[in-house]
Amino acid sequence: MIGALSPYPEMRPSGIEWLPALPQGWEIHRAKYSFKEADDRSEAGGEELLSVSHKTGVTPRSQKNITMFMAESYEGHKVCRPGDIVVNTMWAWMAAIGVSRHVGIVSPAYGIYRPRASGRFEPKFLDYLLRTEVYRAEYLRSSRGVTTSRLRLYPPDFLNIPLVQPPLDEQRLIVRLLDWHGAQTAKLIRAKKKIIALLNEQRQAIIHRAVTRGHDTNIRFKPSGIPWLGDVPEGWEVKRLKWAMRLQRGFDLPADRRIPGPHPVVSSGGIIDYHVDARVKGPGVVMGRYGSTDAVFYIEHDFWPHNTSLFVTDFCGNLPWWCFYILRTISKQDHSSKAAVPGVDRKDLFDIVVAVPPRLEQSNIVKGIEDSSRDLNQAITTISLEIGRIQEFRARLIADVVTGKLDVRAMAATMSEVPDAEPIEDVGEDDGFDGEHAEMEGEEVAA
The missing domain is CATH 3.90.220.20 (DNA methylase specificity domains)
Structure with missing residues (x-):
């Protein structure tokens, strides 16, 4: 079914070196035109604590199996709201970024960017877009630091990054197809x-x-x-x-x-x-x-x-x-x-x-x-490689769809919306082990 997707009939130059062409009717603007930095602080630290991962985006800490110490108090942590972009400043180069669906708090070291107006982006579309490989590479280029482990993506640099913006109804069709594909792929990986x-x-x-x-x-x-x-x-x-x-x-x-x-x-x-x-x-x-x-x-x-x-x-x-x-x-x-x-x-x-x-x-x-x-080890290795290839295909599909390389409008229009779609990244991730994620969270508490 997915193999039947084809390119858009008409494309135009984007003016961006790392994203050469976009479909006719799609726009691209720097993030600062749609988002502004937000710095609301928690007075008591009682809001839900959120985690930011390169695999699952912004999720409640209570849903994650994280290797870390909990802080004594979260007073003064930053407050984010649904629709906010949350960036793990220290690990943006790993695409530790996402769009929040929750009211909650994150580390004071994180960046929070709030929409200037409603109706420009479907939050789930933006969540898919921001963790693609092409954007991860742009975060790496835009971050500042002597070595990779010291890189930081500061607010002016993030707000200068161009965001792809299809028409809003098309964003929703893209989300519908990717959610459907994610649900099907999740079942396969779970099995x-x-x-x-x-x-x-x-x-x-x-x-x-x-x-x-x-x-x-x-x-x-x-x-x-x-x-x-x-x-x-x-x-x-x-x-x-x-x-x-x-x-x-x-x-x-x-x-x-x-x-x-x-x-x-x-x-x-x-x-x-x-x-x-x-x-x-x-x-x-x-x-x-x-x-x-x-x-x-x-x-x-x-x-x-x-x-x-x-x-x-x-x-x-x-x-x-x-x-x-x-x-x-x-x-x-x-x-x-x-x-x-x-x-x-x-x-x-x-x-x-x-x-x-x-x-x-x-x-x-x-x-x-x-x-x-020996035979058990070989079977485990073979199935693990199969899961890896499925996840690679999923990542490639997301990137091609949200950047306008594949036209999903006709196919997505025939699909029903997937309620509470399970993120494929959760299914593919080994329980209790996301080494980089654990490291990110340790940095967060220290921040």
Whole structure:
């Protein structure tokens, strides 16, 4: 159906180098002609706290799974209203921008731009337009700073950026088609993610059995002395985790202090950036300290563990890969705090009792897990790549439609409006892991 879309019959030069042509009847004006900076401040900070992401735009913080500390007070935060453009000034170059559908508050460091008059833009159309790749590139060109991590998009520079403006009724048709496509694509991605979840459950069952029962099916067992642990293979030692490996909190490294380099920066959600320096020699094992406390990562080379993570400082003579699998098996959630941002204390982890096999058996366990999981891993990789291609097609379609490369008027006119369309970006995003998003929010609180 989407493949039947065709270009507009008549185009005209736009006068903009990065957007050469527009359909006849479309306008393009600098943002300052339609928007002005707003700086209303919250007196008590009691309004709904909003988040600004390059994936989902402006959404209530309560709907996001964010790795961060909450501020003691939000008094003095900026107030935004429905129809306002909200820009994460520090991450605009990543397209952390959107149009609010809510009354709420955001960081004082953010930019808020209010419509000068109603009836010029359909808010949802503008929300689609502002996070396209062509606009992200323009934010990058318009931002100021020495390095990428220090770039800031200030109000005069944002207001100088041209905004594409189709006729209002055409904006609504564009929104109708993109919402319909988003709803259909969301169903497809959700189905594929359910399959991945089932495959992960199978893989986790393989890992759990291997690290608690061993690779040898003929091995004899002995009582562990721990009721919930049950019997363990003979020759295995039962000990607290602190005697199987040592864990330490990672190191602070704000985005504006990172210098591009070869070493991964690993947070509670995985690799979030690369830095010129490393603090830990590889191979290493990192797990979430806040938010994604059940996430565990094996890092082959030298790396920088972020302060939102814990990393293994001493494997105590055990294989790093075995330590990785044992940390994936134990439930860190049982040892997490019940605060707004769940966190795990390494001292509590140290009291967890585990059964430690001899090093040779550890090697057999690791090999057994790899052999038994190979087909599952390949299937997960294949489906993940399919999801990536679906998301790429979605992004390309949005960009082509909102910038006038494809004419959707006839097709959209036959469609019903999609009520409360689910953003495709929410479905495509892994729960609890949006590394850049988590970093953005950390910057917001510090601002």
